Amino acid sequence: MAPQASSMVGASRVNQTVPYGIRTPRWRSALSRNGPGYLFLLPWFVGFLGLTLxxxxxxxxxxxxxxNLLQAPNFVGLANYVRxxxxxxxxxxxxxVTLLYVILSVPLKLVFALLVALALNRGIRGLPVYRAIFYLPSLLGSSVAIAVVWRQLFDGDGLVNVALWNLFGIEGPSWISNPDYSLYTLVVLAIWQFGSPMIIFLAGLRQIPTDMYEAASLDGASKLRMFFKITLPLLTPVIFFNAVVQTIDAFKAFTPAYVISSGTGGPINSTLFYTLYLYQEAFGFFRMGYAAALAWILVVIIALFTAFSFLSSRYWVHYDD
Structure with a gap:
């Protein structure tokens, strides 16, 4: 006990000899240790504060x-939201229109992407070439050029109706100008952009251990049973990720509806996406305050959907642990 007591007394004397005023502050020592990291993060902070927050x-x-962009903003409180x-x-x-588009396009796109990923996962030759070809529509699908081509394909005398007449003798309608079919042409365009979820599904399929399929095959399980009992449960984290990302993208879809309907959302508001209506209010009628309120309602809708997705995922998404 005596040596311990003497060491404690010595430590107290050392502490008494160091004046408090010359101690290095905590924030300064932390800055000296983490300064280079903060310096590298500075561009991100500037971009986040200046371009996002x-x-x-x-x-x-x-x-x-x-x-209205021409006069100073006039504070009206919650009047925009009440209207x-x-x-x-x-x-x-x-x-x-937007909810119907999301409900139709997202599940169909994910199912089609999963089917293509299952086909590519069978070990065919030239897999990188097929992946690049199938991924290409996801890069081009949201461009103005593809939307213009799509409008020409589904016009009254477009290639789709020409093929229907020449192959089956069916006289197709004007898909774009008919309110009963115009939205479905945009759904088909969304399904055509299946490349991005397909790549993610393919990566998830490659992570499933093959010995599980071998064990199930030895037990006499069919291909269909192995798909529902092994593939789908182990693929649920990837399905969840794709569903959230694709639904958010569907809520934000703008370019196809704007180009195909020439910015009107017609015919009879059949392609009036929420983002297109927001654009009309902002840059068509210069009601910027009202458009900002519409934008924040969209933010709340997407946030509620995302929160619901994460809360419900505990009941159907299966992880390794």
Missing amino acids: GPALISLWLSLTDY IATADGKFIASMQ
Whole structure:
């Protein structure tokens, strides 16, 4: 005990001889240790504050104003949100079109992407070439050029109707100008852009151990049973990721509806996506404050969907642990 007591006394004397005023502050020592890391993160912080957080806060403030780009914003409180909820029929119409588009396009795209990924996972030759070919529509599908080509394909005298007449003798309608079919042409365009989820599905399939299939085959399980009992359960994290990402992208779809309908959302608002209606309010009628309120409602809708997806994932998404 005596040596311990003497060491404690010595340590206390050392602490007494070091004046408190010349000690290095905690923040300064942390900055000296982590300074290079903060320096490398500085461009990200500048971009986040200047291009993401700052504009978002300004948009939130503009949603509480009446602003037309020519005059100073006039604060109106929650008047824009009240009008959206009570007196805007086009808001309801655009939400119905967008929800129908999301409900149809996302599941069909994921199913088609999974089927193609299963076919490519069978070990065919030239797999990198096929992956590149199938991924190409995801890179080009949201461009203006592809939307123009799509409008020409599904026009009254377009290639689709020409093929229907020459092959089957069927006189097809004008898919773009008919409100009963116009939205479905955009759904087909969305399904055609299956390359991105397909690549992710293919990567998930490559991670499933082959010995599980071998054991199931020895037990007499069929291919269909192995798909539902092995492939799908082990692929649920990838399905969950693709579903969330593709649904958010579907809510934000804009270019195809704008180009195919020439910015009108017609015919009879059948392709009036929510983002297209937001664009019309902002740059067609210069109601920037009202458009900002519409944008924040879309943010809330996407956030609620994402939160619901994560809360429900515990019941159907299976991880290794």
